Amino acid sequence: MRIAIIGAGIMAEAIIKGILGKGLCKPDALVASDPRDERRAFLEMEYGIRLSASNVEAVKGASVVIMAVKPQNASMVLGDLESVLTEDQAFISIAAGISLATLEQALSHHSIVRAMPNTPCLVGEGMIVWVPNARVTPAQIELTRAIFGALGRQLQVSNESYLNMATCISGSGPAYLFLFMEALIDAGVQIGLPRYMSQELVTQTMLGSVKLSQETERHPAALKNDVTSPGGTTAQALYHLEKGGLRSTIAEAVLAAYHRAQSLGRAEGDPK
Helix, strand or coil, rough: CCCCEECCCCHHHHHHHHHCCCCCCCHEEEEECCCCCHHHHHHHHCCCEEEEEHHHHHCCCCCEHHHHHHHHHHHHHHHCCCCCCCCCCEECCCCCCCCHHHHHHHCCCCCCCEEEECCCHCCCCCCEEEEECCCCHHHHHHHHHHHHHHHHEECCCCCHHHHHHHHHHCHHHHCCCCCCCHHHHHHHCCCCCCCCHHHHHHHHHHHHHHHHHHCCCCCCHHHHHCCCCCCCCHHHHHHHHHHHCHHHHHHHHHHHHHHHHHHHHCCCCCCC
């Protein structure tokens, strides 16, 4: 099996690490394309994969082609590949907001998967939501599951509308959590903790809380109530978070991200 990755940014590197780490293919069977000389040199040295400055050259002979570019650059890549892909190649796009219909029209190609991963894929703890079109074969479905499973957790959905929603929750979600972590660290410093200590406390508390939620499978509200004693410090802090509009602000932020994901698709000619 040969895999081609168009683009060599952070998400592309995460995919490369996952694929090689799980042994899905050998380094010489993995090729990535990128216009930047320094980026190609880094990936070749770091992972031993093949690199190309040409998208067209990269996809030749590949079983799977993964488009890992920003949505603003997708039209250029799709133009390069329009008459190049063969019927037996599966095409996977992780470009936010670009619909299956747009991809199919641009490529005149039938076996297409649209996916939304996130940056924790870099450490094998990603969340990937994906949807295949009707022409993707059972064998290509299994191959897609294997690739995404190498990056963390994967969830195949039947309705493409979930992809823009996933973009706003799991795709952009790490940034929301990092902002909250940063604010909590700064608050710790404000009350007198050394910054290194505050960062360690926040990071481990976030990690432990997530593991507790996953392993117990209890609703976050129930877990929150376990921590909150009547009249205690946690209750007082939660009161101020609610008073400050934390819930409504998060909801408004996610809605804004959702509208942006939709507009990105329209900007690229998405008929929806």
